[in-house]
């Protein structure tokens with residue numbers, strides 16, 4: 001069975017994505033690396049929910065906590081850009097690079113990311129970034145396809161998961 005390290009941005013986006021990968025025949029592990037999330041109590045909450053959905057879906061969970069200074073150095077120069085511009089591309093890249101690093105070290109076949117389930121994020125751009133980092137080891141799955149976003153929201157409601165109302169960083173919160 002092929003293995004996938006799935007970068008999970010939050011539990012709500014994770015629950016359907018994990019299920020889909022499992023249904024598609026992959027062995028999956030959830031990977032939480034999101035130094036973009038602000039403030040710290042929001043980070044802790046999203047991590048907790050991501051861990052909970054991995055438990056619900058019976059897959060392993062791994063958190064990589066590295067502090068947010070690298071994210072700030074990269075993304076703060078673009079603080080005033082609107083969501084979806086350069087700041088976000090750098091934010092995706094940082095998170096996917098770390099996912100690939102972890103996947104290589106642990107000998108996973110593939111990586112993928114829940115970021116593509118959001119209707120606010122351009123999957124094509126995420127695919128380009130993922131492929132530039134991991135080549136054929138990046139699974140270009142558009143989780144929002146076939147009502148993926150609707151399905152994950154329905155699952156989140158069913159399990160009474162916490163749903164945030166901003167993307168994650170200090171600039172998106174503002």
Ligand code: SF4
Pocket residue numbers: 036037075083084087088089091092167168169170171172
């Ligand atoms: S809006 Fe979201 S994707 Fe963009 S930089 Fe902030 S946290 Fe990252």
